[in-house]
Amino acid sequence: NLCPANILFKITNLDELGEEELLKELGEPETVPLLTLSGNYHELPHAPSYLVRPIHITKLPHHYLMDEICIIDFGESYPSLAPPKELGIPASYCSPKILFNDPAGKPSDIWALACTLFEVRSGQQLFQGMFGDEDDILMQMVQLFGKFPEPWWSSWQKRDCWFDGDGKPSAYFDDGTATSQVTTLEDILAEGYSFYPDINNTKETERKLTPSQKKR
Numbered sequence: 001n002l003c004p005a006n007i008l009f010k011i012t013n014l015d016e017l018g019e020e021e022l023l024k025e026l027g028e029p030e031t032v033p034l035l036t037l038s039g040n041y042h043e044l045p046h047a048p049s050y051l052v053r054p055i056h057i058t059k060l061p062h063h064y065l066m067d068e069i070c071i072i073d074f075g076e077s078y079p080s081l082a083p084p085k086e087l088g089i090p091a092s093y094c095s096p097k098i099l100f101n102d103p104a105g106k107p108s109d110i111w112a113l114a115c116t117l118f119e120v121r122s123g124q125q126l127f128q129g130m131f132g133d134e135d136d137i138l139m140q141m142v143q144l145f146g147k148f149p150e151p152w153w154s155s156w157q158k159r160d161c162w163f164d165g166d167g168k169p170s171a172y173f174d175d176g177t178a179t180s181q182v183t184t185l186e187d188i189l190a191e192g193y194s195f196y197p198d199i200n201n202t203k204e205t206e207r208k209l210t211p212s213q214k215k216r
Contacts, residue, residue, distance in 0.1 A: 001073050001074075001075070001076040001087075001088065001089050001090075001112075002071070002093070002109060002112040002113055002116055003089075003090060003092075003093045003112065003115075003116055004116055004119050004120060006071060006072050006073040007069055007070075007071055007072075007116070008069060008070050008071075008072060009057065009065055009066070009068075009069060009070075010065075010066040010068040010069065010070055011060065011064045011065055011066060012063075012064050012065075012066060014064065025060075025061060025064075026055055026059055026060065027055075027059060029052050029053075030052070030053040031050045031051065031052050031053070032050060032051050032053065033049065033050050033051075034047065034048055034049060034050055034051055075088075076088055076089060078104075080105065080106060083103045083104040083105060084104075087104055089112065090129070091127075091129045091133070091134050091137045092115065092125050092126070092127045092128065092129045092137060093111075093112040093115045093116065093127075094108070094111075094112075094134075094137070095107065095108045095111035095112070096138070096141060096148060096152060097111075099134050099137065099138060100152045100155065100156075114126075115127065118185075121189070122188065122189050124188075124191075126144075126188070127140045127141065128140070135156075135158045135161070138156060138158075138159075139161075139162045139163075139180050142159075142162070142163060142167060142180070143180050143181065143182055143183050144183055144184070144185070144188075146167055147163075147166065147167030148167075153167070162179060162180040163180065169181065169182075
């Protein structure tokens with residue numbers, strides 16, 4: 001399950017810091033109550049009454065960060081010659097092969113890695129799934145790479161919502177703009193955001209890339 005959420009920065013050992021010094025460096029813990037599905041407080045004796053939000057990386061002083069990363073969450077790992085029938089990979093990082101229910105393999109891992117590298121580079125997902133909608137992800141793939149090869153193209157039941165038989169846009173907004181416009185990686189990168197931590201007050205700031213930065 002290779003995605004940005006499973007790639008972590010390593011940090012130096014904070015165990016030597018006392019509680020007061022740790023709170024000074026990282027701030028007070030932010031907690032949220034643990035509620036039942038109905039939105040009420042629970043009275044279960046063995047369940048926690050609250051959860052603690054994770055610390056955002058911008059709150060961590062830079063001298064605690066190491067120049068190493070660590071990959072976590074190998075719960076979806078499997079022998080390359082015996083892939084499982086189902087995987088829990090988020091749709092935004094799934095290859096067409098997986099979305100069309102073909103067996104996963106090394107090419108699927110390479111696809112997930114490419115999507116992850118793009119997100120690290122641009123600050124946004126290459127394929128953005130609203131509520132995990134796989135058909136929306138497939139539509140974005142066709143926008144970027146063109147018509148799927150057979151038998152995937154013919155087996156995609158909802159393709160007519162966006163494309164004709166040749167893979168060209170077939171649905172339009174009232175102003176005549178196609179609902180699924182053809183795009184390129186360069187276009188997506190040019191629209192990317194860059195995140196810069198404000199070292200003075202540790203607040204995350206976001207700004208659009210300047211034209212000169214877009215060309216880098």
